[in-house]
């Protein structure tokens with residue numbers, strides 16, 4: 001495939017390549033090339049204290065970047081790779097420090113998207129790739145989302161269609177005594193515990209919820225934000241939603257994101273599936289649509305509590321927490 005050949009040439013030459021994965025699009029560089037990795041931070045406008053995920057074909061290829069494979073990591077890779085699960089493991093010392101932001105660990109993931117897999121096979125090097133968005137902006141789940149943010153900053157974008165999962169991978173730290181979820185995603189805590197037993201969870205503010213977790217750099221900064229200020233209402237709460245919309249409409253364009261049958265009048269009304277898998281798949285597209293429709297605010301129906309919704313709930317919390325203090329890093 002010509003696109004894969006071109007991408008291999010780009011990666012080998014130290015250039016950046018946007019690749020589709022099953023979660024979100026990634027902004028990739030050869031993970032073993034320190035100069036190329038630095039270019040990722042420049043293109044994203046991302047501070048270098050935020051570590052990158054390294055993509056590999058499988059656990060054998062991961063040996064190029066990790067120093068050890070604890071039994072829990074092996075078990076999780078067997079259960080969930082290729083797929084939307086990132087394992088944080090002890091790093092090899094020769095790995096460019098820019099990837100890990102100076103940490104002694106590195107996040108590795110074997111993606112399941114056929115294009116990502118073909119590229120990893122053909123390139124023969126691990127690919128460092130954060131989500132292919134500008135820092136603090138919503139991650140891309142379609143090639144068009146990438147182009148609107150990074151068009152002039154990348155050498156090549158491979159269009160692999162819409163991403164099937166739609167939110168970033170679950171990140172679990174298996175480098176210490178207690179496996180700890182650093183970022184919830186579509187692989188749920190229950191699914192992880194079914195394989196390795198008790199797992200701790202770090203909350204969105206970086207506050208430990210379980211025993212002895214470490215903070216994750218990606219959890220303390222502000223992320224995933226559309227330009228619109230988000231207001232949450234209970235699902236199906238018609239009166240509350242109408243009242244909130246009326247108040248907001250006086251000062252600008254307002255969107256409404258529903259997953260119930262309630263579809264009120266707004267500048268843009270989006271209906272997302274009522275199940276967590278379908279909702280995750282559609283969420284970032286909806287947030288990008290709010291931006292494209294120049295919404296100043298959006299009213300979003302709260303999603304249910306519970307393990308299956310944790311990844312989506314986490315992204316909504318972060319998308320909504322980026323306003324109010326003038327901090328739009």
Ligand code: TXA
Pocket residue numbers: 021023024025026027050051052053084086088100103105106107109129130131132167168169170171182183215216217218219
């Ligand atoms: O689904 C995904 O994971 C996507 C696709 C492209 O694979 N990638 C992605 O990368 O979301 P990024 O760079 O946007 O998010 C990386 C996050 C960091 O913010 C941090 O939370 C966590 O992964 N992470 C990576 N390495 C880590 C480490 N050594 N220790 C702790 N957390 C780490």
Ligand code: MG
Pocket residue numbers: 130131139
């Ligand atoms: Mg990201």
